[in-house]
Amino acid sequence: MKKEIIYRDIQHFNPQDLQDLFLSVEWSSGHYPEKLVVAMQNSSTVYTAWEGDTLIGLINALDDGIMTAYIHYLLIHPDYQHLGIGKELVMRIREKYKDYLRIVLVTYDQEVGFYEHCGFMKGEEKTPMFITSLWT
Numbered sequence: 001m002k003k004e005i006i007y008r009d010i011q012h013f014n015p016q017d018l019q020d021l022f023l024s025v026e027w028s029s030g031h032y033p034e035k036l037v038v039a040m041q042n043s044s045t046v047y048t049a050w051e052g053d054t055l056i057g058l059i060n061a062l063d064d065g066i067m068t069a070y071i072h073y074l075l076i077h078p079d080y081q082h083l084g085i086g087k088e089l090v091m092r093i094r095e096k097y098k099d100y101l102r103i104v105l106v107t108y109d110q111e112v113g114f115y116e117h118c119g120f121m122k123g124e125e126k127t128p129m130f131i132t133s134l135w136t
Contacts, residue, residue, distance in 0.1 A: 005085060006050045007092065011040050017055040024077045044069070047092045049076070049085045056080045059089040061097070069097040071105040090118045106130070 015033035018040070022030030029036060040046050040060060049057030057076040063069035071093060076086050097103050106128040107115055116122065 003052045005056070005080075005083075007088065008048045008050060009046070010048060011043060011046045013037050013040055013055075018058075021055050021058060021075060021077055024079075025075050027075065043072070045093065045096055047089050049080070049089065051080070057085045057089055059086075059093055061093055061103075063097065063100070067101045069093070069100050069103045071103065074105075086114065087118055090115075094119065 013036070015037050018036040019030050019033035022033075022036065024030075043060040044063040045061045047059050048055060055077075057080065059071060059074045061069045061071050071090075074086060074089060076089075094103065103120075105115065105120065112122055
């Protein structure tokens with residue numbers, strides 16, 4: 001029987017909690033839990049979902065303090081997907097940044113529908129660009 005899901009606004013984590021969540025969705029950054037701990041501490045906003053002592057979802061944002069917020073991570077443990085947790089985390093970010101001019105994110109094509117359902121619009125004539133470094 002599943003416990004109640006609790007949402008928290010926190011930025012300090014046990015590395016193992018982050019590693020377990022990130023690896024549950026097969027994200028390579030889960031192999032660097034100590035870096036993830038620092039990344040969350042340096043994020044502007046981090047909202048999490050917990051079942052008991054288990055971290056089951058996380059969203060983080062970076063912002064400039066007045067105009068733009070960028071959602072960097074949104075991940076939900078596979079055992080808890082399709083239960084509305086991701087949408088709840090997005091809505092919390094939207095509420096926090098409701099007075100900003102824009103909230104930006106980059107998503108994989110298969111996730112576009114989810115974000116459109118949460119109120120985001122796909123950019124036309126825009127291409128996300130990035131450089132990914134391989135950590136050793």
